[in-house]
Amino acid sequence: MAEACVVKRMKLGSQGFEVSAQGLGCLGLSSFHGDPKRETDAIALLHHAINSGVTFLDTSDIYGPETNELILAKALKDGVREKVDLATKFGFTYxxxxxxxxxxxxxxxxxxxxxxxxxxxxCIDLYYQHRIDTRVPIEITMGELKKLVEEGKIKYIGLSEASASTIRRAHAVHPVTAVQIEWSLWSRDVEEDIIPTCRELGIGIVAYSPLGRGFFASGPKLLENLGQNDFRKALPRFQQENVDHNKIVYENVCAMSEKKGCTPGQLALAWVHHQGDDVCPIPGTTKIENLNLNIGALSVKLTPEEMTELEDIVRPESVKGERYGNMLATFKNSDTPPLSSWKPA
Incomplete structure (x- = not known):
């Protein structure tokens, strides 16, 4: 099993932002993945992450809603804020x-x-548009974000689940520092045009759910342990018939991880780390032991041949179930109308 190691720093995007090479997705501390964690436990996890070198913290106003940001505020007291690269998001009304x-x-x-x-x-270090408003031209949204940068309220701008054309249009208004995407062994649709666009423009890539929303860490038994209010229960890939199919993929990853001397989750996370020095995965967890395992993935080294082997094991066509249901279609890689169509209220 790979051990925890030093978490190096990396440049995210081309505007000077530096973060830890692995971040922490904070969503599960307060919402969407079952019941909220005890505040004291959540703060202890955050402090352990920071002390371990995982200082790039990712939250959102919709997590809770709002309670996640409040937990982070308490965790960042007494000089801790200066050690952290803080990202939050907007876009959902609730x-x-x-x-x-x-x-x-x-x-x-x-x-x-x-x-x-x-x-x-x-000041917020990195402020993302969490999801794209398909009614508002991206130039309008970016124009206001640019003002917030000029006023010193945010340092850098990010987008999440934006199409390649939306990213280009946004970047023309003000440099986009990072684009957050779902990228993992079983979510690879972004490789066609979004990732090449980011690299062409010098935009950093932040990979959320790099462990397949926990599937590559726990396998089919994950479904058994999800609470009734865990939103993953509604996702296509977590329907029982799809889990029964995808367990074969998980078992093949397990077999390879045994040969590598690491956990299947560490192998899946290492695959994301090996995508390039412009990629920062932000796995989420609520347990310190899992956080330590995730950090250990940084010490798992994969040769080009092993990367190919792993990708052969988890081919896109071998995975059953979409990452979002039809009702959430606007959550994925969204476009906005042309600027000429904008008529302010």
Whole structure:
């Protein structure tokens, strides 16, 4: 089993932002992956991550909602903030059971001000549009984000689940530092045009769910342990018939990980790390032992031949189930209307 190692720093994008080579996705500490964790336990995990060198923390106003940012605020007290590269996101409105994706200027500004207050910070290091508002031209959203940079409220701008054309249009308004995408052994659709676009423009790549939302760490038994309020239960890949099919993929990864002397999760995470020095995966966890295992993936070295072998084991066509259901189609690689269509309210 690969042991924990020193977490190096890396450049994310071409605007001067530096982060730990592995980040921490904080979503599961307060929402979406079952019941919220005890605040004291969540803060202990965050402090352990930071002390271990995992200082790139990823949150969002929708996580909780809002409670995730409040937990981070408590964890970053007493001089801890200066050690951390802090990323949060906007884009979802919430309340009364209704969720809407918004990117109009007034909302962008209001969301940023609210996150600054909850996080109790003067500036957000990396501020993402969490999902793309398909009604608002990306130039309009980026224009307001650019103002927030100029005002010192955010340092760098990011996008999540934007199409290649949206990324290009956004980058023409103000440099985009990072694009957050779902990228793992079983989610590789981004390799066709989004990743090449990011590399052409000098945009850093942040890979969320690099462990296949936990599947490559736990395999089929993950489904047995999901709580009733875990949103993964609604995803196509986590329906029982698809899990029964995909367990073959997991078993093949396990066989290779045994030969490598690491866990299957570490092997899957190492594959993402080997995609390039412009890629930062942000696996999430709620357990310190799992965090240590994730850090250990940094010491797993894969040859080009082993990368090919692993990709042969987990071919896109061998995985059953979409990463999102049809009802969440706008969550994926979205476009926005042309700037000429914009008519402000």
């Amino acid at each position: 309340g009364e059971g209704n969720t809407e994706i918004k990117g109009d200027p007034a909302y962008v500004r209001a969301a940023c001000e609210a996150s600054l207050k909850r996080l109790d910070v003067a």
